[in-house]
Structures are given as structure tokens and as C-alpha cells.
Amino acid sequence: MNIKEILPLIATILAFSPLTITFFRKTNPCFNYEMLAIKPYLWLIFIGAFYELIFTSFLRIPSAYWFTAYTFLEFLALWYFFRELLGLRYMYFFKGTMFIVIVGFLIILYYWEYNIHTTLEAYLLVPILLFVFISSFIWFKDLFNKEIISLWIIPSFYFISGLIIYFSGGFFISLLYDQLKIITGLSETNWLVFVSGLIIMYIMITIGVWKGTEKKP
Amino acid sequence: MLKLALVDDHKLFRKSLAALLGTLEGVEVIYESDSGKDFLSFLKENKDVDIALLDIQMPEMDGYTLCGKVLNTHDTIKILMISQLSSKETIRHVMQSGAHGFVTKNSEPEQLELAIRNLNTTGFYLGPELGSVLKDLMLFQQGGNELQPDSDFLSDREKEVIRLICRGKSSAEIAEELFIHQRTVETHRQRMINKVGAKNFIGVIVFALKHNLLDVEDLS
Amino acid sequence: MKGTGEEVVSLFYIGTAIMLFLAFGLLFIVVTYQRHFFRMKRKEAENMLKVSLESEKNERARIAADLHDGVSGDLSAIKNYLSVLAKKESENKEIFDEIREGVDAALQNTRAVSHNLMPPLLETEGLVPALKGYLESIGAKAQIYFEVTANGAVALPASVAYQLFRVLQELTTNMVKYGNVSKCDINIALNKEALTIDITDDGTPFNFRENLAKPNASGLKNINSRLHAVGGVIVQEEEKQVGNHFTITLKNVNNA
Secondary structure, rough: HHHHHHHHHHHHHHHHHHHHHHHOOOOOHHHHHHHHHHHHHHHHHHHHHHHHHHHHHOOOOOOOHHHHHHHHHHHHHHHHHHHHHHHHHHHHHHHHHHHHHHHHHHHHOOOOOOOOOOHHHHHHHHHHHHHHHHHHHHHHHHHHHOOOOOOOOOOHHHHHHHHHHHHHHHHHHHHHHHHHHHHOOOHHHHHHHHHHHOOOOOOOHHHHHOOOOOOOO | OOOEEEOOOHHHHHHHHHHHHHOOOOEEEEEEEOOOOHHHHHHOOOOOOOEEEEEEOOOOOHHHHHHHHHHHHOOOOOOEEEEEEOOOHHHHHHHHHHOEEEEEEOOOOOOHHHHHHHHHHOEEEEHHHHHHHHHHHHHHHOOOOOOOOOOOOOOOOHHHHHHHHHHHHHHHHHHHOOOOOOOHHHHHHHHHHHHHOOOOOOHHHHHHHHOOOOOOOHHO | OOOHHHHHHHHHHHHHHHHHHHHHHHHHHHHHHHHHHHHHHHHHHHHHHHHHHHHHHHHHHHHEEEHHHHHHHHHHHHHHHHHHHHHHOOOOOHHHHHHHHHHEEEEEHHHHHHHHHHHHHHHOHHHHHHHHHHHHHHHHHHHOEEEEEEOOOOOHHHHHHHHHHHHHHHHHHHHHHOOOOEEEEEEEEEOEEEEEEEEEEOOOOOOOOHHOOOOOOOHHHHHHHHHHHHHHEEEOOOOOOEEEEEEEEEEEOOOO
């Protein structure tokens, strides 16, 4: 096995860890609402990793459909997370984004073709990426109004940092994947950038979950 | 007729004090004001004030300073300090200033009368405030360089004089009791003051108490 | 988007690099700025605390002085006039005595209030004498024996001494009210590094932290605020069966 295969494997394994931790440790009451908000996303990446492992790696079923669906589900989970985190003040923002993305998703389904599906997903990623960035920005802004002693103890800090890094790193690769696939050999290497981003994000989320929980008495 | 002067910046109190003192026999208030400076100018013209009652807390010139200045030019005047304060610090300061006695503004009129009479006869007044504080002061004062004097630092005669003075006897009465001249009594007093290095007789008493030459019980 | 292979590749790398740069940049700015911001806010809060405590102290001192100087003198004057009247008129002696008692009571109360607002010895002689004087009087009333010992001269800046006095006043008031205390030792030690105050009593065990969390803990919160303002901390030594032991420590008192 070379690095091209190890890294995705590591990413898949790491994807299991956040949710698993929540089974073995109980939530720190201070961060209750944050942990509840991230739960759907944790489930998603767990199931995603599960799917990858079983269906794709073992059974070698093409994952194209799954990727497209995953992109949308990912948006839903993150939409839920940020909505819980930011509160009711930004309802218009959330409703608007949801509307745009649903419309975008339907359009993509309409034009869906196997060859270009990654590029289509990348188009969908544009509003999603903006959504993540803007929500993170709002969260950071609101943070200053509160009396926070240290950012490093808040689980959400890790979640959001992880998400930002992952989405920034993964955007262009998704956009240019189909192009790069034509230019052979390079796509796989470049895909590793994406996988690395994924690994970093999973690590951050794991740390966040760890910070947000405490030992079961 | 005892001639009294009052200096206190609290006008209402001063007037009430003047009224009260006016009811005492053989006492006349010949001067009252709220300013130490005015009092000093008054003294330049009129020398026959017997007792001056000075308030401690005054804006222009406080009681201690005024006391010092008065005694500088008129050392026959007996000074009675009045104040609302009665802390150890205040009393210690009073004793250091050379005043001859101290009463609080809250004192009973009987005590005030006693103070004035005593000032007249014995030349000083040790009220209950001073008495109770003296004991603490003896323990409080850290006289590091002071050597314990010999028990015969003060002669027996001098000790007798102190005791009789503390009981409120005037020089004339002491002279009678000890079969000596009144002038001798005065000399004893002055000599004791010089020996001890005090400003007035109260200092002698404090000294005597501190070095166990006298007991607190000897003070009535 | 069709272009030559190299263009696409470079676009990819540059694009991703820019995105990642933006992302990390954002995080970096947030982290550093947040700490700075928080520190400023904290400093501001601390300053406000100091200012409000200082103004409280000055206000109280002023009221105490006004009360003491003005009212006491007036009451004494009334007493004197009463005496004058009593001498002239012996018929109403009882009434005069009653009035005099009333005035005496008013005088005492005024003095007590004034002393409570601003302990008289604090400014002139310092913390230890003021403490001794205060505790002697409340100890007599509450039948508690307070012993204050200090190792050497304790000279503190006036504001520090004032806040410490209030803190100790609060602690001892609690002892009097709830503590079932018969003896309390307060030892004040000042050396180069720090000022340490040890407070030991023999009364009902009292958990500072627990009581701080209760709703009516304004007195205890006050203790913390005051100590915080002068740079001190209070620590409760381990609980025993009987009695409490607190230690208040102030660092760098001499540089205050």
C-alpha cells in the first residue's frame, strides 16, 4: 500500500472517532447545546465513513450517487449545526441559504451526469462554502461580545476551524477534479490534498468533541 | 473670678458651652471666637486669661498648634483641650502638645466643672478618658532608649507630692499636709517636670506610672 | 472551463493555496485579536471596580465626617443648654433627665454610625490599630474574644488598608451572626514578598465556596471583589470538625 491508499484509510478511520467518543464520555453541561448541534454532522461522517469502507472499498460500488447525496446531506447537517449555534437572530439568513441550496441541488439533479458529477457538486459547493464562511464569521463576531476566557476550551472553535480548513482546501479540487482527471495521474495526487484536509478536519472535530465531553463518573 | 476663653469653630456648641460655663460660680467667660488667630491677637492686648478652652479640630489653626503658640507667649495660662475625638492618638497628641487637660465635647457638665476647678488648683486635669488611656499608653509607648530609672529617681517627698496632686489637692493643701511651704511644693513640681523632661505635670504622671513609681489606683 | 493541463494544475494549486491562506489567516486573526480584546475588557472591568470601590470609600468617609462633626457637635450643644436650663429650673428635672438621656442616645448612635461608615483609626493609625479597636468593641457585645497580632509594623497604602478592613469586617460580622464563635485569632504578617492574614476561629465550619454560590451571597461576593481590586486572594484551609481557617494573601504590597 502506498500513501495514496493509506491516507484515505486513515481519514475513514478518523471519521469514526468523534461519534464513538460521545458514546464513552458524557457531555460537559457547559457545552450542551453545542454538542447537540454537532451531533447530526457526527452521525453523517460516521455513516459516510461506514459507507466508504463497506460499499466502496469492499464492494466496489461506484460512489458517484453517494457523493452527490452526501454533499447535500452535509449541507443539511451543517445548516442544523450553525442554526443551533447562532440562534434565532439570523433566521432570514438561514432560510435564504436553505432555499438557494435546495434550488441548486434540484438544478444539479437535473443536469446530473456521471462524468461531470464532481464538477456539479463543486458548483453546489459555492453557496455551501459561502454559507460556512459567513456563519463562521458571524460566530466569531458574536464571540467577542461574550466574555470568553480562552478559545481553546470551546468545542465549537475546533469544529468551525476544522470546517473552514476543510472547505477551503477542498473547494478547488472539487471544482477542477473532472478536468484534472482528464490530465491523468495528477488527479489522484491532488485528491490527496482533499483527503489531507479531511483528516485535519476530523482531527479538529475529534478534539472539539473531546473538549466538549468529560469522563463518565 | 476665673477668666475663661473659648476657641471653637462650631458656633452652636461654643455658645452653648459659654452659656453652661456662665452658670458656674466664680467663672466668667471673657472671650469666645472661632479663630485661633483672633485669639492670639486678643492675647496681645489682654494678658489676664486664666484658662483657655481650645477645640482640636479647627480649619484655620488646629488646637495643638494654637496651644503651642499660646503657651509660648503666655505660659501661665492653663489650656484645656476639647474635642469630639477621644482616641489614644488624640490623647497622646494632647499630652505632647503641652496642654494641661482634656475633655470631650460629650462630657457631663459636672466633669467640665471639675476640670476647670482642677486646672485652677492643681494645674492639670486627668479625666476618665485620659486615665483609662494612660494605662494603654504605658504599654503602647515604645521607649527603646529609656533606661529603667532607679527607684529613687524621684525622692520620697516628690512621690508624696505626686500622689497628693493626683488626689486633687492644691499646692496650698499639700503644703499644709506635708508641713512644708507652698513655695516648696511648687519647686518640687517644677523640679519633677524638669527631671522627667515633660512639658507639664501630666508628663510627670505618665512617667511615674510607666516606671511603676506610681499606681493607677493612686489616681482617683 | 477547458484549458491546457498546466493552466488547470496551476489554477488548482494557486486557488487552493489562496483559500487555505484565507482560512488560516482568518483563524489566526481571530485567535490573536480575541485574546487582546478580552484582556482589554478585563482591564476595563477591573478599573471600573477599582473606581467604584474608591468612590464608595470616599463617599463613606465624607458622610462619616459630616455626621460626626456636624451632628455630634449640635447634640452636645443641646446637652449643654439643657444643663443650663436644668440649673435654673428645678421643677422639670425629670423631663430634663429624659431629654438628656435621649440626646446621649442620639450621640452614641451617631458615633456608632459614623464609626461604622469609616473606622476612625484607619486613616490615622493604620489597619492593625483600627482592627483592634473595632474588634474590641464588637467582641465585647458579641462575647467573642478577638486577638489581633501583627509581626512588626504593618504599613499599607490607605486604599488597600480600607478594603482589607472591610473584608475582615465582613468575615467577623458573619462570625458574630452565625458562627457560634468564642475565640478568633487574626494574625497579620508583612514581609518582602507578600502580606498574609491568617484568620482562625473556633466556631461552626463554614464553607466559603459553597456559600458563595448561594443567592444571598452578596457579602461574600463583596469580599472577593474587594480582594480582587487590591490584588489579593482568600483561601480556606481544609475544613476541620470545629472552626475555620482562612488565609488572605496579597502579593507585591510594597509596590502597590
